[in-house]
Amino acid sequence: MGCKIEEFQQEQKKRIKAVQDSMDVLNGKWKIAIISSICCYGQRRFSDILNDITGISNRMLSKELKELEINQLVKRTILDTQPITVQYELTEHGNTLQTIITNLTDWGIVHRKKIVGK
Amino acid sequence: MGCKIEEFQQEQKKRIKAVQDSMDVLNGKWKIAIISSICCYGQRRFSDILNDITGISNRMLSKELKELEINQLVKRTILDTQPITVQYELTEHGNTLQTIITNLTDWGIVHRKKIVGK
DNA sequence: CTGAATCCAGATGGATACTG
DNA sequence: CAGTATCCATCTGGATTCAG
Numbered sequence A, B: 001m002g003c004k005i006e007e008f009q010q011e012q013k014k015r016i017k018a019v020q021d022s023m024d025v026l027n028g029k030w031k032i033a034i035i036s037s038i039c040c041y042g043q044r045r046f047s048d049i050l051n052d053i054t055g056i057s058n059r060m061l062s063k064e065l066k067e068l069e070i071n072q073l074v075k076r077t078i079l080d081t082q083p084i085t086v087q088y089e090l091t092e093h094g095n096t097l098q099t100i101i102t103n104l105t106d107w108g109i110v111h112r113k114k115i116v117g118k
Numbered sequence C: 001c002t003g004a005a006t007c008c009a010g011a012t013g014g015a016t017a018c019t020g
Numbered sequence D: 001c002a003g004t005a006t007c008c009a010t011c012t013g014g015a016t017t018c019a020g
Helices: A004-026 A031-041 A046-052 A058-070 A098-116 B004-026 B031-041 B046-052 B058-070 B098-116
Strands: A043-045 A074-079 A085-090 B043-045 B074-079 B085-090
Touching (some): A004 A031, A004 B098, A031 A043, A031 A046, A031 A074, A031 B004, A046 A058, A098 B098, B031 B043, B031 B046, B031 B074, B031 B085, B031 B098, B046 B058, B058 B074
Antiparallel strands (some): A043 A085, B074 B085
16 A cells, blocks of 8 residues: 555556557547547548548558547448449447547637737 | 538548647557556656556666657656655646546556457 | 559657767 | 657558459
8 A cells, every 4th residue: 555646646547548549549640530530420431531631642541440449449441332332430439439520620620820820 | 612511521630630649659569558657656766667567678667758758758867865765747838638548548457348358 | 433452761769879 | 757769660641553
């Protein structure tokens, strides 16, 4: 049994590790943008996302989507069209990121004004 | 003047860019953890942060802190002690990340339970 | 259309040693 | 204590080409 300060510090270390867990999942140059794209449309096809995010290549989109799928944030559905299209949507778990996405969006707007100015 | 759908899509593209702006600032393996460390203590010395975050090296801590300072999220103060110590605290702008940090922390805890199980 | 495969440059970050 | 400098392996991600 440690004193109050030690307990507090242990608690903070745990919290720091938790943020890192989140960031591990969300890291990668495009991941948040992809989630954001799917998020605001409810569901979105591969080529649509490709178009939503300026600069991303199909290679990276494919790769990041796969990682998001592994982390159970995104659900992939093959549509029986001609030619085949694939639709992505957030899982229930992925949807819990909504608040964070919104906050990050708003913060990004403020920050740009702050740094770039005007 | 475009139709409603085009306007909506333009708006979404802007929002996606805004999230990316945020992530550009917050990217790097340790940045969020560093902010989190400083955040929960109000102010924190270099060696304290080094101790808060398991795995980080002084080289990386120094580098990431510098970037955070450039982005006006962190303020650096040299204390007149023997030997010299340096104290870091969040700027007013950096403090606006509080909500995001908290949300990310909570989400990280939930996510770990979800993925690792139990 | 939705990827996978290959190739490759440049960025990232760890280890270690050194300085004021 | 708070960095800086150097070296070096690994990772990241872009361009291009190919396939179902």
